[in-house]
Amino acid sequence: MWSKIKQLAIPVSVKLTILYAAILFCILLLTSTLTVAGLYYMLYNQVNDDISASINRVNQYLVAGKPLDQNMLETNLLAPNVILKVSDQQNRLLIDSAPAVGNRTDLSEEMDEDYRIMKFIPLKKPFLTIVRMNRNYYFLTNQVVQQGGGTYQLHFLRPIAEEVHFIKDLIKSLFVTNALGLFVAIVSGIFISLRILRPIRKITETAKEIEINQLGKRFEVTDSNDELQELARTFNHMLNRIQTGFEQQRRFVADASHELRTPVTVISGYVDILDRWGKEDPAALQEGISAIKSEATNIHELIEKLLFLARADQSKQVINKVTVAMESLIADIIQETRLIAPGHKIELPLNDAATIHGDPTYIKEMLRIFIDNSIKYTPEGGTIRITSQRVDHHLDITIQDTGIGIPEEDQPKVFNRFYRVDKSRSKATGGTGLGLSIARWIADQHNSTIRLSSSPGEGTTITVRIPLIDHP
Ligand code: ATP
Numbered sequence: 236m237w238s239k240i241k242q243l244a245i246p247v248s249v250k251l252t253i254l255y256a257a258i259l260f261c262i263l264l265l266t267s268t269l270t271v272a273g274l275y276y277m278l279y280n281q282v283n284d285d286i287s288a289s290i291n292r293v294n295q296y297l298v299a300g301k302p303l304d305q306n307m308l309e310t311n312l313l314a315p316n317v318i319l320k321v322s323d324q325q326n327r328l329l330i331d332s333a334p335a336v337g338n339r340t341d342l343s344e345e346m347d348e349d350y351r352i353m354k355f356i357p358l359k360k361p362f363l364t365i366v367r368m369n370r371n372y373y374f375l376t377n378q379v380v381q382q383g384g385g386t387y388q389l390h391f392l393r394p395i396a397e398e399v400h401f402i403k404d405l406i407k408s409l410f411v412t413n414a415l416g417l418f419v420a421i422v423s424g425i426f427i428s429l430r431i432l433r434p435i436r437k438i439t440e441t442a443k444e445i446e447i448n449q450l451g452k453r454f455e456v457t458d459s460n461d462e463l464q465e466l467a468r469t470f471n472h473m474l475n476r477i478q479t480g481f482e483q484q485r486r487f488v489a490d491a492s493h494e495l496r497t498p499v500t501v502i503s504g505y506v507d508i509l510d511r512w513g514k515e516d517p518a519a520l521q522e523g524i525s526a527i528k529s530e531a532t533n534i535h536e537l538i539e540k541l542l543f544l545a546r547a548d549q550s551k552q553v554i555n556k557v558t559v560a561m562e563s564l565i566a567d568i569i570q571e572t573r574l575i576a577p578g579h580k581i582e583l584p585l586n587d588a589a590t591i592h593g594d595p596t597y598i599k600e601m602l603r604i605f606i607d608n609s610i611k612y613t614p615e616g617g618t619i620r621i622t623s624q625r626v627d628h629h630l631d632i633t634i635q636d637t638g639i640g641i642p643e644e645d646q647p648k649v650f651n652r653f654y655r656v657d658k659s660r661s662k663a664t665g666g667t668g669l670g671l672s673i674a675r676w677i678a679d680q681h682n683s684t685i686r687l688s689s690s691p692g693e694g695t696t697i698t699v700r701i702p703l704i705d706h707p
């Protein structure tokens with residue numbers, strides 16, 4: 236039944252009401268049936284007791300040798316309500332404790348409502364039967380006795396009209412109260428479930444209003460602590476995340492286009508110059524070619540970094556982690572740094588032997604990003620000191636420079652994509668602002684943390700803390 240209800244296109248509130256009304260109906264039906272059945276049983280027992288007690292007393296009376304005559308009616312042998320009629324073999328009525336009851340009439344199925352009710356009494360036939368005497372119903376038990384050479388029929392009768400009427404009234408009132416109860420249950424069920432489910436309708440309405448351009452809308456949350464409020468809160472958190480992600484994406488695309496526009500503008504400017512004067516003027520030609528070359532390199536670098544971050548965002552960046560001996564990796568980097576930055580003093584006062592679990596290409600890339608920044612933002616003659624030190628279960632790699640430093644208010648932002656302290660890219664140092672965000676991504680992939688401390692004019696220190704695998 237439940238699967239059929241589920242398939243119908245009806246509101247949940249009505250479905251719930253139907254279900255609960257059906258359950259209530261079954262309970263009411265069961266309790267009513269049990270009540271009526273119990274009553275029938277009690278009635279039967281009562282009548283049976285009355286008749287059995289009367290039969291016992293009459294039998295004792297007769298066994299005592301007392302005669303079967305009208306006198307026996309005076310001696311309180313019969314239980315109140317029980318009638319005794321005695322007839323002989325010729326069916327002549329000899330004794331009658333209640334002549335007014337009249338004669339037996341026919342019983343037939345379609346008789347009346349009383350009979351239909353009595354039909355369900357659990358009679359022990361043939362000991363007890365139901366008879367009708369002058370429109371009234373009785374339980375009847377027949378006994379045959381022999382006395383003085385004659386055979387007599389003893390008919391014990393017990394009227395049951397009162398009990399039958401009681402059961403009839405009870406059935407009627409049970410029917411009315413059950414119907415009323417069911418009606419109240421359905422009406423209140425619809426009302427209550429509509430009320431309970433109101434927040435779901437609100438959630439649906441709000442959800443319809445939320446568009447990709449209007450992610451600021453939120454579901455209403457009341458202070459009740461139920462599942463629906465939990466649902467609304469969860470949706471709101473989900474929307475927060477979607478909105479943040481969407482805005483980041485939008486900013487990223489806008490920033491990327493902006494960054495690409497600058498070198499493209501420079502290139503087309505030089506192409507114009509070359510077009511006008513370059514053919515005759517070898518100096519202008521050379522300058523133009525150099526500038527275009529440098530801008531093309533910038534574009535290339537930018538695109539490489541953008542592609543890296545795009546792959547990282549989509550979790551498509553492949554990382555092959557192996558056991559990496561950091562001592563030699565750092566020595567390699569120092570050697571290459573000394574080659575590319577001959578104007579800076581590159582120091583390596585401490586390089587502890589340590590192994591980590593990571594992708595050496597990415598680890599190198601991350602350290603290069605930090606060292607590249609130190610070179611870029613430290614004037615020639617400055618010092619860049621790299622130390623690699625085991626601390627507990629970690630390896631702390633510190634890159635310290637004596638460069639221009641980062642103002643305090645910019646320090647939390649330098650890891651954001653495209654963030655540069657000095658916004659102008661025309662300067663020789665101007666990078667894309669993507670280096671540190673790539674470094675942070677690599678650190679995250681290696682369960683590592685990055686700490687930055689810097690004071691403008693004095694220098695910057697970056698410490699990466701990487702978990703070791705060979706700690707004793
Ligand atoms: P890219 O590395 O992509 O070529 P970038 O160096 O400008 O460009 P990040 O490496 O992300 O970008 O650095 C962000 C900003 O943080 C830099 O623009 C710079 O202003 C500042 N910064 C980073 N490292 C240092 C440093 N060692 N000294 C001073 N400023 C720094």
Ligand code: MG
Pocket residue numbers: 604607608666670671
């Ligand atoms: Mg950089």
